[in-house]
């Protein structure tokens with residue numbers, strides 16, 4: 361299913377933290393959101409999964425405004441991995457993942473065969489089948505992250521919304537997660553700080569700066585040295601990855617470049 365973010369403005373604490381932002385994640389596309397800290401990535405994702413209401417504009421799932429859908433109905437289509445990680449501490453890993461099946465149940469309905477199989481498959485996908493009976497509270501940050509991903513997978517959503525899913529993951533699990541997302545071919549909206557991961561994973565990238573969308577396009581179109589200097593304030597060369605052919609950003613870790621305010625950085629792609 362396609363997600364359309366139609367010119368949304370989100371006001372928090374009396375300030376527009378997103379101004380007139382529009383983008384589309386086409387059916388089966390992995391759309392990446394990148395931008396400096398505080399640029400509005402989580403706010404945009406939270407608006408898509410209905411935790412925030414836009415003050416102007418709307419979010420469409422296929423052709424329906426997500427605000428017009430009942431919460432359980434929206435949850436049958438959209439699974440989110442938010443940045444705030446909840447408090448599922450008293451549960452086992454299997455129970456946390458099984459929560460992904462809730463939108464499909466009748467009131468007081470128990471788990472059926474299909475639920476059990478879906479939960480087991482989701483755990484296997486993130487490599488945590490051996491942890492099913494462990495307590496969520498006793499896992500490391502990276503393991504918890506993978507459990508919450510398994511919960512999103514168990515929801516079998518049309519659209520995945522992932523806020524920084526590689527946080528806490530070691531490099532092997534980062535690579536595995538990116539491979540898993542690529543292989544799914546599900547409409548995905550994902551925020552990532554790691555621009556090289558974003559370049560390798562995403563079909564299209566959308567760059568936020570001070571709550572405004574300043575560039576959209578393929579990673580190769582968007583991730584230019586000029587944009588990296590203007591939006592992120594860093595000096596970098598963009599070369600071809602010797603193994604994959606993806607754009608590879610080589611940062612100059614010895615030097616930053618003061619970034620001008622958004623209105624003075626006319627980056628458009």
Ligand SMILES: Nc1ncnc2c1ncn2[C@@H]1O[C@H](COP(=O)(O)OP(=O)(O)OP(=O)(O)O)[C@@H](O)[C@H]1O
Pocket residue numbers: 372373377395396397398399400401402403404
């Ligand atoms: N509830 C709130 N009330 C007021 N301001 C808020 C609220 N939530 C977020 N903000 C502000 O909105 C701006 C955008 O925050 P957001 O979390 O969307 O940024 P982000 O791009 O996801 O940042 P990061 O990369 O640091 O996770 C920030 O300046 C933040 O302080």
